[in-house]
Amino acid sequence: MSADHATNPATEAFVAHRNLLFTVAYEMLGSAADAEDVLQETWLRWVNVDLDQVGDQRGYLVRITTRQSLNRLRSLSRRKESYVGSWLPEPLLTAPDVAEDVELAESVSMAMMLVLETLSPTERAVFVLREVFDVGYEEIAAAVDKSPAAVRQIAHRARKHVEARRPREAVSPRETRQALESLRHAFETGDLQGLLDVLAPDVVLVGDGGGVKRAALRPITGAETVARFMVGRAGRLKATVTTVPRLVNGNPALVLYVDGEMDGVLAVRVDNARVTGVYYVRNPEKLTHLVSETPLTLR
Known part of the structure; x- marks a missing residue:
């Protein structure tokens, strides 16, 4: 978008809703790089739309973004099949306002993004639009090329699927920070018992x-196994490891540095004051959105 378009109504509308469109695409894809590509594709289609025929610009833009995200989600699914090891969503450095919006923070949390990974592309689109962004069934139907009745059924099925897998209760940022602090202390001191005290038995x-x-090629389960893996890894590092608390995906997380260079992001899922999920992203290609904050919004 060049400066020539600065006062163009299409540009103004796109810029006004850009953060919302990025959030929609990111929640559907779990990849910031792909979400950025979707926004570019949305823009290219939007500039060819006759704005006089558009009653709801926000809704129309969300529809284009959803369709482009669905196309991308299907190709992303094929890429994941050949991915080496486990695939985690791309972490985003976020501002305090994202953490303060409880709904938004939960919807983009690493734990929730992983739950969304278990849905089919259409289920994910319908769930995200309906449950996260409160889009009407008629609008969703137009975005996913289904009838409103079919969308209601898909939404019901996706909701049940997500409810069975999402964290059982909302956890305060303070509880998450405490759990992370215990992990950090145990990781840095090799305190195996300290780790066992904070990890849930089925972590x-x-x-x-x-x-x-x-990185572990497959998920590691069980408190004893996870604790020994983490303490063992810390002991093997012949380097200076520092951890910096950050807000990542709207939730407290730790950014790890090895000899001053960013090594990865450690996020957790907490249930009943115990850590049930530990997510460590080390893939350098997924660490590019941790330098500056990414604005996210539900509106």
């Missing part, structure tokens, strides 16, 4: 190195 650790950095 799952997922690492994402993308075949570029070393």
